[in-house]
Amino acid sequence: MNLDKEQLRKALVSLSIERTLLKMGEPVYEKVIKQLSREYHCYLPDCYEHPEYLNNVLKTVFGNSYISIVEAIKKELDGQLMEQPIEIFIRAISE
Amino acid sequence: MQNNFEKLQEQKSLFLCLLISGLGILVATFFGKEVVKMVTDFTYIIVSGMLVVLSIIISARFRSTGNHGKAWLLFFGIAISWFIAETTWVVYELIYNQNPFPSSADAFYLLGYPFLFLFSTQYLKPFKKSISKKMIISTSIIAVSVLIPNLYMTLDNNSSESKLAITLGAIYPVADAIVLIPAMIGIVLFFRGEVNFLWTLLLIGILFEVIADTGFQYFTLDNSYYTGHPIDILFIWSYIMFSFGIYSHTQIFKKVKSVKHKNLFDSKLEN
Numbered sequence: 001m002n003l004d005k006e007q008l009r010k011a012l013v014s015l016s017i018e019r020t021l022l023k024m025g026e027p028v029y030e031k032v033i034k035q036l037s038r039e040y041h042c043y044l045p046d047c048y049e050h051p052e053y054l055n056n057v058l059k060t061v062f063g064n065s066y067i068s069i070v071e072a073i074k075k076e077l078d079g080q081l082m083e084q085p086i087e088i089f090i091r092a093i094s095e
Numbered sequence: 096m097q098n099n100f101e102k103l104q105e106q107k108s109l110f111l112c113l114l115i116s117g118l119g120i121l122v123a124t125f126f127g128k129e130v131v132k133m134v135t136d137f138t139y140i141i142v143s144g145m146l147v148v149l150s151i152i153i154s155a156r157f158r159s160t161g162n163h164g165k166a167w168l169l170f171f172g173i174a175i176s177w178f179i180a181e182t183t184w185v186v187y188e189l190i191y192n193q194n195p196f197p198s199s200a201d202a203f204y205l206l207g208y209p210f211l212f213l214f215s216t217q218y219l220k221p222f223k224k225s226i227s228k229k230m231i232i233s234t235s236i237i238a239v240s241v242l243i244p245n246l247y248m249t250l251d252n253n254s255s256e257s258k259l260a261i262t263l264g265a266i267y268p269v270a271d272a273i274v275l276i277p278a279m280i281g282i283v284l285f286f287r288g289e290v291n292f293l294w295t296l297l298l299i300g301i302l303f304e305v306i307a308d309t310g311f312q313y314f315t316l317d318n319s320y321y322t323g324h325p326i327d328i329l330f331i332w333s334y335i336m337f338s339f340g341i342y343s344h345t346q347i348f349k350k351v352k353s354v355k356h357k358n359l360f361d362s363k364l365e366n
Contacts, residue, residue: 022160023161023162023221024161024162024163025160025161025162025164026160026161027156027157027160027350028161028348030348030350030351031348033351034351059287060288060289061289061290062222062284062285062289063284063285063286063288063289064284064286065222065284065285067225068225069222071224072221
């Protein structure tokens, strides 16, 4: 399979969100997935292109403390933060 | 997401439960102390039993996965401790016709508090970065201030009650104040979020406990407490608040029927 860099970033971001949410509990992960699907008809990997969707879902479920989840996702992506598209993604979900 | 109608329905049921339990005890009072004792004791068993059932449901849903899964297992610890405590109280009072305070029931009531504190800290753990020192200090000040009436009452009494009863009566509000701190932090953290409903009900439930424990201490020192005293309504209401809080959580995190977990590579393979 020949994957370009952008696809790899997308996979990495998706995996980081998944790991962060699963650390909180499987139902938390399922809730976010369900909400993304119901409200925006999108899947977790699509959040890379539409970080605002994830931002809204996290705010809806966890209110003010969504920022802690963003921090945890950021930590998961630690080694990749130098890459500009990932930095843009993090900035967008932090808003 | 729960729609507004469902939320309203949920709150209607909550108010109805509070009204029925409160009125039930007040009406039973008119039939004498023995009747109100029976009604109150059985109400305690029902409401604490409901809390056990709901905590089993939510623990089974989270299957001890992640921080929240562990938190709900700890909540099950609270529910089971308090259910055993209520059952022990009823057995002492209705079967052995003994005064249940102080008794072994208190050991189980008190055991619930470390579980409640650990539940809160485990639940809030993933959000610890959002908890500021200022938040901890201000919630601690509020918690200490709710303790003042109780401490005053304990130190300034000339009751004939045993030292053990007075000390135990004073320990409860202290334990309430301790668990009040993470509950208040939870409200601030999850402000505007769906999970805030649980924390709001937990906080109100704990506040009911604070007032009820202070009242219990006051009326015990006064020798005017009996099971079915209006102060018991607040204890029962706190169980109802806790139960509805968990129920709201089971609704927020209910099992997804068919959500496709699309893999990134699916689209690649499709192409």
